[in-house]
Amino acid sequence: MTITLPEETATKLREWAQREGMSEEEFAAQCVRTQVRAMDDDLKDTIKAIQRSFDDIEAGRTKPAAEVFARLDRMIANQQLFLDMMSETK
Secondary structure, three states, rough: OOOOHHHHHHHHHHHHHHHHHHOOHHHHHHHHHHHHHHHHHHHHHHHHHHHHHHHHHOOOOOOOHHHHHHHHHHHHHHHHHHHHHHOOOO
């Protein structure tokens, strides 16, 4: 496989490879492996979270939408209040 990187990225990759005592190819392959592994882990975690949600729904562990939206509205209002307070202190 061949990839073309933007010059800035290629330069950083070169620098990091040199720091790590690896060839550019070895370092790039390690970076790709690490990222792919992280993406796989994220996907697995997302699927597990979705499955837990389905399990909760099937078990009747749900809240009415109105309650959820009211809680979200309170959270947003609290966040806005905090941001307003922070901007007043500047």
